[in-house]
Amino acid sequence: MAPRSRPTARQVRLGTELRRLREAAGLKARDVAGLLSSTSAQMSQVESGFAGVSEERVRRLAAHYACADEELIGALVAMATDRTRGWWEEFRGVLPPVFLDVAELEHHATFLREVVITHVPGLLQTPDYARAVFGYMVPELPDSELTPRVEHRMRRKAVIERDDPVPYETIVHEAALRIRVADRKVTLAQLHAILDQMERGHVTVRVIPFDTDGFAGASAAMMYVGGPIPRLDTVLRDSPNGTTFLDAESQLDRFRTLFRKVERASLDPSQSRDFIHRLTKEL
Structure with a gap:
């Protein structure tokens, strides 16, 4: 072969x-x-x-x-x-391979934990929000490349919306909720979309307010993907040079600890829901 x-x-x-x-x-x-x-x-x-x-x-x-x-x-x-040929295969040759790798990893995950500081998590983004984020890339993407990126991001939501959803927990900084990547209308719709997702029993959203004392984790952004056993967990980190997949045991231990530290700085799910509701009223 x-x-x-x-x-x-x-x-x-x-x-x-x-x-x-x-x-x-x-x-x-x-x-x-x-x-x-x-x-x-x-x-x-x-x-x-x-x-x-x-x-x-x-x-x-x-x-x-x-x-x-x-x-x-x-x-x-x-x-x-495994011979799974998931929906992401439709994008092979259309998007960079890392897009497909992320979708496949999420598909097989036993749980997902994410920390985001400056953008709403991809799994919770609305089409308009995602389009604004991808549309800000330099050099600017033509519509032929922008549209499939947005579609791919929307289809990734299958992991938290299917009949057997993956448990998903995300910690979002207030900055990500307040930054207007487009305009007021898009921001308000995005906040309501997050609140809707929070109604799902397997989706947990925690917020870190600006006035939280003792939070120095601005560089803590990550996606922690649970494998079938802890040894096969994976951490995804984005950088200007692309997405990095980390899986050495020492790295996994480090990011497990980091997630717990960030979690301690966040509001509980009920307080976070109230916090996002207040933001919608401010808009």
Whole structure:
């Protein structure tokens, strides 16, 4: 089978976990290549996500690495055998691959936790709000690129609106709620949309007001994506250079702690709902 030209983030993660198991066993790629009747180069392709791997091979590798974590092995098998072609595939070749990777990651998530400081969370944005955000990019996007970005962002909401929704908790700074990315009408509609989503039992929104003492987490923006087991969690962070996927255990521990710190600085869900209601009256 020819190598993939561009593996998805999920495929890369599977390869990364297999590499971590091998390294934990103190083995080199060449030491295990023969087990699969392959070469070191082919093992490298598997561990980088450029080549697929069957359930049988995942289990053989795990046994060879003396991995006794059945939950982890089962999760890796599920990743290796998953053939889901979700709605995001409609955007392949239309949007940058990272858009598809984010949607696929959210689709498979067991929970989602997010911290946003300057923009309303993407999963809660209205079409007009999203269009204003994407429309501010430099260089300016033509409509042929802007429209699919907005559509993709709207369709991502499926994870919190489907019959088996993903539990979603977001912490939003007051700045994100007050900044008018478009005009008063768009801002007011956006606030009402957030309040509507808060009526869903699985959507939790917490607000950090400007006058909160002791909040120095302006750089804490992130999306924390729960995996089938904690070891397979992922953190997404946006920067001017794009979206970064973080999954080392030390990184995950750091962002779990950071989320708890930010959560302590926020209002509880009931207070947050009242806070957003007051903002709508001010507008």
